[in-house]
Amino acid sequence: MQTPLAPYMLRPHQTLLLCRCSHTSLVPTPRSQIRFFCNSKPSRRSRKKPTEDHSSPSPSPPPGMSSQRTVADKKAKKSPQAQDVALPRLKKPKAGENQDGNGNIPQLPDASTPNEEKEEKVELELRKKGSDFDPKTVACWNEGESVPFLFLARALDLISNESGRIAIADILTNVFRTVIATTPGDLVSVVYLSANKIAPPHEGLELGIGDASIIRALAEAYGRKEEHVKNQLKELGDLGLVAKASRLSQRVMFKPKPLTVSKVLDTFRTIAKEAGKDSQDKKRNHIKGLLVAATDCEPQYLIRLLQSKMRIGLAEQTVLIALGQAAAYCDTLPAPPPESQSPLEEAAKIIKQVYSVLPDYDKIIPNLLRLGVWKLSEVCKFSLGVPVKPMLAKPTKGVSEILDKFQGIEFTCEYKYDGERAQIHYMEDGSVEIYSRNAERNTGKYPDVVNSVSRFKKPSVKSFVLDCEVVAYDREKQKILPFQILSTRARKDVAMGDIKVEVCTFAFDILFLNGEALLQEQLRTRRQHLYDSFEEIPGYFQFATALTSTDLEEIQNFLQIAVNSSCEGLIIKTLDGDATYEPSKRSNNWLKLKKDYMDSIGDSLDLVPIAAFHGRGKRTGVYGSFLLACYDEQNEEYQSICNIGFQSIFLGTGFSEKDLEDRSTSLRSKVIPRPKKHECSFCVPAILSVRDTLNPDVWFEPAEVWEVKAADLSISPVHRAARGAIDPNKGISLRFPRLLRIRDDKNPDQATTAEQVAELYRAQKINHVNNQTEENDE
Known part of the structure; x- marks a missing residue:
C-alpha cells in the first residue's frame, strides 16, 4: 500500500535503513530494524544484510537516545526475528496521570511532550464557570485551524477525574465554547466524538471492528507482539491504557503531524464504510495510521472510541446540556430573549427537545451556529427519514388511579401489545424505512412489513410516519404470539423466503402525513388521520384495539380481554387538551396498566x-x-x-x-x-x-x-x-x-x-x- 512518509516509532536500540528508490512504500514491521523498501520486488543485492562501514563516523542519535550500543542492540543485530521490548509495567494510574512503572512521569524527547505548567493552567481554565472562562486562554491552535484531537483527548481525561454531573457539564461547555470561538466548523466533529458516536443512529454506520482486530492493529503500530499486548491488557484491564503505555515507551525519529478531530472522525467513518474482501485489513491499516500519529493520551481515547467504551461517565444528555450552554454563552450568537429567566437551563432544554425531534448533529449544529439556540426549534423540525424519539408512558397500579388522574378529561384505552416498537417512514419516492425505539434501522429485519405498506395505505397518501408495534402473529389461528417468538427472528438482511416467524403491524399513532408533521396535533385529530389514511389487512396491518370510556367496570373488563388476547395490558391516553405527541418524554398523558399490576408493584x-x-x-x-x-x-x-x-x-x-x-x-x-x-x-x-x-x-x-x-x-x-x-x-x-x-x-x-x-x-x-x-x- 502506497503511503506518504510518516513518523515511525523507534526504540533506543533500533536503526533506520532507507532504500534509495523513486517509489517508496513504508511498511512498519516489528523487527528490530525498520526498513523502508519499494513495492516492487527488491533485487538480490538489496536483500543482502548491510555491512557496517567503520571508516565513516556513525550518525548522531536523535535527542534523548544514547549513542552507546545497548545489550538489546547487540541482540537485535544477532537475530532479525521479531523483537518486542518489554514495556514498563504500569500500575493503574490515577486518572489523568501518565505514569511509568516506577510512578514517574516519562520525559520523552518527543516535541509533543506536554508542558506540565501550561497543561495545569488549561485544566484550571476549563473548570471555570460562565464569564470567568475565556476560550482564548486554552486554545492551543490559531483561529480557523483544525482543532487538535489532543485538545479533546486531554479534556476527556480531565472529565474522567470528575464525578459530579455539573462539573463535567462545565468542562465540556468550555470545550465547546473554545471550538465555537476558534474553529466553529469543527464543532460537529467534537460533539460526535464527545458523545462517542460517528454518525446519527438511523444511518446505521457502525465501526464493525472487534477487540481482536484492535489489539492486532495496536501491536503492529507500536512494534509489539500481540501476546504481550494481551498480557498487559489483563494487568491493566483497559486496552486504552495499554495503547497509552505502548506509545509512552516509544521514541520517534520525526515529529508526527498532529491529529485533528475532523481527521479522527473522518477516519472512523471510513473504517465503518469499508466492506467486502480484505475490509478487516483495511480497517486495521486505518487504525494503525491513527495510532502512529497519536501522542500523549490520544492513543487511550482513540482506542476507547473505537471500542465505544469511553469509560469516563459522560452521557449524551450531558453533551446536549453542554452544547446548549455553550451556545447561550457565545457572544457571536443571538442573545436570549428579554423574558428569559434562566438562559442556561432554557438553552439546554431547547437543545434536548430539538434533538428528540431531529437526532442528527449534522443538521442541528450548522443551524445552531447560524441562528443561535433561541430560534433553533423553528428550523430543526421533524422530517422524513430521521426517526423521532418515541413517546413513553408512566406506570399506574389500577383503574381507580386512572380515573382519579383523568378526572374531567376524556381518555381512551388501547391494547398494550407485547412486541417491538417500530417507526415506519414512507417517502414520497415510495421507499420505506423502519426504525427501532433506539432510532436504529430495522428495515432489513422486516422485509414483509415493507412489502405490505403499498397494500394498507390509501392512494391519497404520498408520505407518512407511523408509530406501531410489530408483533409475532399466527395468521391461521389469528392469534398474537409471545415476544420470545419474535426475538428468534434474524435481525439483519432477512430474505422473504427465509421468514419463519410471521408478524402483524399494529398502528396506534401517526406523526407525519403528506408533508406535514402532526406532533403538535391532539391525539383525537391524529387518530382520525390514521383511520382515514389506511386500511386494515387482518394478520398483516391492524389498528390498535381501543375503548373510549370512563366506566370503571367497563375498563376492567377491557383489561381482562386484552390479557386474554395475549397483550401485556392497556395504554391509557388523553384525547384532547394536552394530548400532543411528546418525543422521548415519559408523559402523565400516557399511562400503562399491565395485567399483573393488581398484585405487585405498578410496573416491570x-x-x-x-x-x-x-x-x-x-x-x-x-x-x-x-x-x-x-x-x-x-x-x-x-x-x-x-x-x-x-x-x-x-x-x-x-x-x-x-x-x-x-x-x-x-x-x-x-x-x-x-x-x-x-x-x-x-x-x-x-x-x-x-x-x-x-x-x-x-x-x-x-x-x-x-x-x-x-x-x-x-x-x-x-x-x-x-x-x-x-x-x-x-x-x-x-x-x-x-x-x-x-x-x-x-x-x-x-x-x-x-x-x-x-x-x-x-x-x-x-x-x-x-x-x-x-x-x-x-
Whole structure:
C-alpha cells in the first residue's frame, strides 16, 4: 500500500535503513530494524544484510537516545526475528496521570511532550464557570485551524477525574465554547466524538471492528507482539491504557503531524464504510495510521472510541446540556430573549427537545451556529427519514388511579401489545424505512412489513410516519404470539423466503402525513388521520384495539380481554387538551396498566446486570446469580437494586438452562476489573454505585437490559437505588424479582431510572394506604 512518509516509532536500540528508490512504500514491521523498501520486488543485492562501514563516523542519535550500543542492540543485530521490548509495567494510574512503572512521569524527547505548567493552567481554565472562562486562554491552535484531537483527548481525561454531573457539564461547555470561538466548523466533529458516536443512529454506520482486530492493529503500530499486548491488557484491564503505555515507551525519529478531530472522525467513518474482501485489513491499516500519529493520551481515547467504551461517565444528555450552554454563552450568537429567566437551563432544554425531534448533529449544529439556540426549534423540525424519539408512558397500579388522574378529561384505552416498537417512514419516492425505539434501522429485519405498506395505505397518501408495534402473529389461528417468538427472528438482511416467524403491524399513532408533521396535533385529530389514511389487512396491518370510556367496570373488563388476547395490558391516553405527541418524554398523558399490576408493584423494571456470582454444583461454569442496577440520570451512575438468582430466572418465565448458559457466555465478554472505591469512573464506562459489603465474583460493564418483575419494593440498607430519595441513608430494593425477558431494543442508559424507582415506591405506599382504608371501611 502506497503511503506518504510518516513518523515511525523507534526504540533506543533500533536503526533506520532507507532504500534509495523513486517509489517508496513504508511498511512498519516489528523487527528490530525498520526498513523502508519499494513495492516492487527488491533485487538480490538489496536483500543482502548491510555491512557496517567503520571508516565513516556513525550518525548522531536523535535527542534523548544514547549513542552507546545497548545489550538489546547487540541482540537485535544477532537475530532479525521479531523483537518486542518489554514495556514498563504500569500500575493503574490515577486518572489523568501518565505514569511509568516506577510512578514517574516519562520525559520523552518527543516535541509533543506536554508542558506540565501550561497543561495545569488549561485544566484550571476549563473548570471555570460562565464569564470567568475565556476560550482564548486554552486554545492551543490559531483561529480557523483544525482543532487538535489532543485538545479533546486531554479534556476527556480531565472529565474522567470528575464525578459530579455539573462539573463535567462545565468542562465540556468550555470545550465547546473554545471550538465555537476558534474553529466553529469543527464543532460537529467534537460533539460526535464527545458523545462517542460517528454518525446519527438511523444511518446505521457502525465501526464493525472487534477487540481482536484492535489489539492486532495496536501491536503492529507500536512494534509489539500481540501476546504481550494481551498480557498487559489483563494487568491493566483497559486496552486504552495499554495503547497509552505502548506509545509512552516509544521514541520517534520525526515529529508526527498532529491529529485533528475532523481527521479522527473522518477516519472512523471510513473504517465503518469499508466492506467486502480484505475490509478487516483495511480497517486495521486505518487504525494503525491513527495510532502512529497519536501522542500523549490520544492513543487511550482513540482506542476507547473505537471500542465505544469511553469509560469516563459522560452521557449524551450531558453533551446536549453542554452544547446548549455553550451556545447561550457565545457572544457571536443571538442573545436570549428579554423574558428569559434562566438562559442556561432554557438553552439546554431547547437543545434536548430539538434533538428528540431531529437526532442528527449534522443538521442541528450548522443551524445552531447560524441562528443561535433561541430560534433553533423553528428550523430543526421533524422530517422524513430521521426517526423521532418515541413517546413513553408512566406506570399506574389500577383503574381507580386512572380515573382519579383523568378526572374531567376524556381518555381512551388501547391494547398494550407485547412486541417491538417500530417507526415506519414512507417517502414520497415510495421507499420505506423502519426504525427501532433506539432510532436504529430495522428495515432489513422486516422485509414483509415493507412489502405490505403499498397494500394498507390509501392512494391519497404520498408520505407518512407511523408509530406501531410489530408483533409475532399466527395468521391461521389469528392469534398474537409471545415476544420470545419474535426475538428468534434474524435481525439483519432477512430474505422473504427465509421468514419463519410471521408478524402483524399494529398502528396506534401517526406523526407525519403528506408533508406535514402532526406532533403538535391532539391525539383525537391524529387518530382520525390514521383511520382515514389506511386500511386494515387482518394478520398483516391492524389498528390498535381501543375503548373510549370512563366506566370503571367497563375498563376492567377491557383489561381482562386484552390479557386474554395475549397483550401485556392497556395504554391509557388523553384525547384532547394536552394530548400532543411528546418525543422521548415519559408523559402523565400516557399511562400503562399491565395485567399483573393488581398484585405487585405498578410496573416491570428494565435493569442492567453489573455483576455476577459463580454458580455452584451442577451450575459450575455459569453464573448462578446476577447483581442488577437501575440508572441514575442525574449522577450518571448505575445503582444496585437487587440480586436475582437462577431460580428467579427460570420460575414461570420460559427460560431454560441453555438460556442461562447463553447469558453467561454473552456477559463473559463484558467482564471488567473490580471497580475500586473512588476509581469507578476510571475503571468502567460508567460509575457503579454498590455497597462495599457486596462482593460479586465478577463485574460487568453495563451492556444489557433485562426486564424484571417483583412482588414489591422495600427500603434497603444494602442496595443504593434511589438512595436519599425516600430515606436519607438507604436505598430501595426489589423483593422476589423474576426475569421476564432480555430487552435487546434498549441501551443501558435507557434502563429504569432511580427517579422512576422512587416514584414506584411512593405509588406502592399510597396504594397500600388506600387498600388499608378500603378494608377498614368494609
